[in-house]
Amino acid sequence: MKYIGKFDPQKDEVVRVMDKDGKIINPKLAPSISDEELIKAYSIMNLSRRQDDYQNKMQRQGRLLSFLSSTGQEACEVAYTMVIDPKNDFFVSGYRNNAAWLTMGQTVRNIMLYWAGNEAGAKAPEGVNSLPPNIIIGSQYSQATGIAFAEKYQGKKGVAVTTTGDGGMSEGETYEAMNFAKLHELPVVFVCENNKWAISTPTVQQTKSLNIAVKAIATGMPSIKVDGNDFLASYAVAKEAVEFARSGNGPVLIEFDTYRLGAHSSSDAPDVYRPKGEFEDRVPYEPLIRLKAYMIEKGIWSEEKQTALNEEQDKHIAAEFAWVEQNKNYPIEDIFNYQYAELTEDLKNQLTEAKEFFAKYPETKDGGHH
Amino acid sequence: MAVINNIKAVTEALDVAMDRDKNVIVFGEDVGLEGGVFRATQGLQQKYGIERSFNAPISEAMFAGVGLGMAMNGMKPVVELQFQGLGLPALQNVIANISRMRNRSRGKWTAPMVIRMPMGGGIRALEHHSEALEAIFAHIPGIKTVMPSTPYDTKGLLLAAIESPDPVIVLEPTKLYRAFKQEVPDGYYTVAIGEGYKIQEGNDLTIVTYGAQTVDCMKAVEMIKSTHPTASIELIDLRSIQPWDKKMVIESVKKTGRLLVVSEAVRSFGVPAEIIATVNENCFDSLKAPLARCTGYDVVIPYDRGEGFHQVNPQKVVEAIKKVLDYKF
Ligand SMILES: Cc1ncc(C[n+]2csc(CCOP(=O)(O)OP(=O)(O)O)c2C)c(N)n1
Numbered sequence: 001m002k003y004i005g006k007f008d009p010q011k012d013e014v015v016r017v018m019d020k021d022g023k024i025i026n027p028k029l030a031p032s033i034s035d036e037e038l039i040k041a042y043s044i045m046n047l048s049r050r051q052d053d054y055q056n057k058m059q060r061q062g063r064l065l066s067f068l069s070s071t072g073q074e075a076c077e078v079a080y081t082m083v084i085d086p087k088n089d090f091f092v093s094g095y096r097n098n099a100a101w102l103t104m105g106q107t108v109r110n111i112m113l114y115w116a117g118n119e120a121g122a123k124a125p126e127g128v129n130s131l132p133p134n135i136i137i138g139s140q141y142s143q144a145t146g147i148a149f150a151e152k153y154q155g156k157k158g159v160a161v162t163t164t165g166d167g168g169m170s171e172g173e174t175y176e177a178m179n180f181a182k183l184h185e186l187p188v189v190f191v192c193e194n195n196k197w198a199i200s201t202p203t204v205q206q207t208k209s210l211n212i213a214v215k216a217i218a219t220g221m222p223s224i225k226v227d228g229n230d231f232l233a234s235y236a237v238a239k240e241a242v243e244f245a246r247s248g249n250g251p252v253l254i255e256f257d258t259y260r261l262g263a264h265s266s267s268d269a270p271d272v273y274r275p276k277g278e279f280e281d282r283v284p285y286e287p288l289i290r291l292k293a294y295m296i297e298k299g300i301w302s303e304e305k306q307t308a309l310n311e312e313q314d315k316h317i318a319a320e321f322a323w324v325e326q327n328k329n330y331p332i333e334d335i336f337n338y339q340y341a342e343l344t345e346d347l348k349n350q351l352t353e354a355k356e357f358f359a360k361y362p363e364t365k366d367g368g369h370h
Numbered sequence: 371m372a373v374i375n376n377i378k379a380v381t382e383a384l385d386v387a388m389d390r391d392k393n394v395i396v397f398g399e400d401v402g403l404e405g406g407v408f409r410a411t412q413g414l415q416q417k418y419g420i421e422r423s424f425n426a427p428i429s430e431a432m433f434a435g436v437g438l439g440m441a442m443n444g445m446k447p448v449v450e451l452q453f454q455g456l457g458l459p460a461l462q463n464v465i466a467n468i469s470r471m472r473n474r475s476r477g478k479w480t481a482p483m484v485i486r487m488p489m490g491g492g493i494r495a496l497e498h499h500s501e502a503l504e505a506i507f508a509h510i511p512g513i514k515t516v517m518p519s520t521p522y523d524t525k526g527l528l529l530a531a532i533e534s535p536d537p538v539i540v541l542e543p544t545k546l547y548r549a550f551k552q553e554v555p556d557g558y559y560t561v562a563i564g565e566g567y568k569i570q571e572g573n574d575l576t577i578v579t580y581g582a583q584t585v586d587c588m589k590a591v592e593m594i595k596s597t598h599p600t601a602s603i604e605l606i607d608l609r610s611i612q613p614w615d616k617k618m619v620i621e622s623v624k625k626t627g628r629l630l631v632v633s634e635a636v637r638s639f640g641v642p643a644e645i646i647a648t649v650n651e652n653c654f655d656s657l658k659a660p661l662a663r664c665t666g667y668d669v670v671i672p673y674d675r676g677e678g679f680h681q682v683n684p685q686k687v688v689e690a691i692k693k694v695l696d697y698k699f
Pocket of ligand 1: 135165198199399456457459
């Protein structure tokens with residue numbers, strides 16, 4: 001073990017490989033990762049960032065619902081999902097996981113469809129075990145634990161990865177799930193993306209713990225704190241944690257030390273509560289700048305490549321959004337069809353009633369706001 | 371008198387209550403500095419200090435339980451849940467502990483606390499933000515549940531809830547928070563829990579509703595004039611879900627002989643069913659048509675694109691009114 005057990009959360013030790021300028025400061029801690037993998041990771045981070053920006057614009061125009069951006073948190077999200085197998089492992093997400101969803105193989109189109117208010121977007125493609133966004137904070141921790149239990153019980157080899165925020169770690173359910181997972185030594189990796197804010201509540205009003213990682217100590221499971229804006233460190237630790245859990249050593253909690261560069265959601269104004277200067281201080285540490293600098297230094301990236309990538313991704317994002325705008329609505333059957341394996345008699349009658357009504361008064365469906 | 375909206379009415383009620391009694395405190399997620407996601411508690415921390423209006427960690431089960439403890443020990447906590455659907459972790463305490471404390475301590479300890487929560491659809495929100503779960507609360511003995519629809523009632527009912535010796539759940543329809551303004555008296559006044567409000571008198575049909583559907587029903591009552599110009603409709607805003615104004619509703623249906631209950635909640639096992647059963651028990655001899663309800667369907671509240679299918683709208687109410695008025699034995 002290179003990281004787990006070697007960095008003491010009780011001393012607030014943090015795994016870090018590169019500095020803010022992308023210079024390797026801890027070569028011994030650097031993971032082995034191919035150039036192709038690095039470029040792939042960076043491309044997803046870049047895509048997620050641009051998708052966030054685009055969606056923000058669309059939300060402001062009233063063309064998307066309020067959504068929650070991963071801006072600033074892309075490095076750890078890509079890292080912890082890159083190290084699992086989308087088909088045989090599971091990702092049990094929260095609601096702020098754009099970069100992680102993309103890494104798992106969820107499409108830009110589906111994510112946008114979801115934020116456009118159509119549940120169809122929450123359905124992951126074939127072979128992608130990425131659960132729908134979990135809005136009820138904390139519950140994803142127990143669901144992941146149950147999934148991991150089933151993996152172990154059925155003799156399968158899968159690992160479940162789940163994530164919440166620093167605020168979410170206050171929900172009793174997160175502790176309860178970790179406790180159960182450790183008791184049964186389950187293959188689950190608990191992630192906390194500590195982005196310092198829960199809407200307007202800062203971490204210091206959430207907990208007096210030295211950090212989030214120490215919250216695992218009472219359960220008996222190992223935990224570790226990582227610079228979550230450092231892709232290399234995040235990748236290295238996530239990879240080790242997943243292997244650790246997969247090999248039957250039980251669960252791990254990883255705290256990714258990161259920062260929410262955007263608003264909490266597209267309908268919130270952080271300037272009201274964020275201390276002056278905090279955001280500006282954090283920008284230089286943001287993950288894309290750091291990884292890009294590292295890759296340029298390494299000779300595998302360039303401004304030309306960046307420009308080309310941006311163009312290609314922007315085109316893709318705009319095209320997918322155009323598709324979503326054309327296809328976001330669904331027929332009335334869709335609100336009934338997934339309620340039970342088979343429609344009950346009662347629901348069949350309600351569907352008939354609804355269809356008759358909306359055939360007669362189709363305009364009332366919109367309530368004027370679509 | 372000030373002209374204010376529902377959100378401001380909540381703030382005013384809390385301000386008045388906190389000013390009168392230092393044991394009144396408010397807490398919940400983001401309640402302190404920012405004033406909650408809807409800004410209902412904005413300014414209270416500045417005015418009454420961080421000890422009386424503060425951010426709590428995200429742990430609704432704890433809010434409810436801690437609130438109960440405070441209430442048992444002489445305080446008047448007003449707990450804010452960010453949204454009804456997100457406050458479900460608190461439900462365990464509401465049902466298992468808060469509702470029972472008076473009964474199981476044989477009156478020695480009580481739970482005079484308030485839990486406020488935004489609820490209901492029509493605001494294009496994400497999953498779990500649009501539920502209407504009043505029936506669940508109303509089903510639990512030992513708690514009272516109110517759902518104001520106007521700024522006057524919002525302030526008066528919240529103050530009554532704070533004054534109440536029993537735990538009160540205050541359900542605030544998000545759709546109405548900033549929908550309109552009304553003149554509201556300054557200072558302290560209460561609206562009695564359990565008293566309905568007659569929006570208009572009529573002789574042919576009683577419509578009973580509450581929350582955001584009062585607005586739908588008022589529109590429907592206007593719209594129906596085009597096809598039923600002589601129909602005389604009595605419209606009641608229940609305001610309190612449990613206890614509810616049985617007397618007002620029964621008297622009304624005895625006069626009109628017809629009843630329509632309107633609620634955005636899913637249909638089965640809901641508040642309309644309870645009202646219909648009660649009216650059936652008490653007014654059978656006066657009835658001129660089957661007792662009717664206009665509600666959502668029995669499905670998970672759809673995400674924004676489908677929510678309009680599910681929501682009650684004025685035209686749906688109009689259709690339901692026609693069915694009742696045109697009914698022939
Ligand atoms: C059980 C529950 N309570 C409240 C909320 C409302 N809510 C949505 S996001 C949020 C803040 C979460 O902060 P954090 O866990 O730090 O995650 P972040 O949004 O910063 O990623 C809250 C309180 C919720 N979604 N679920």
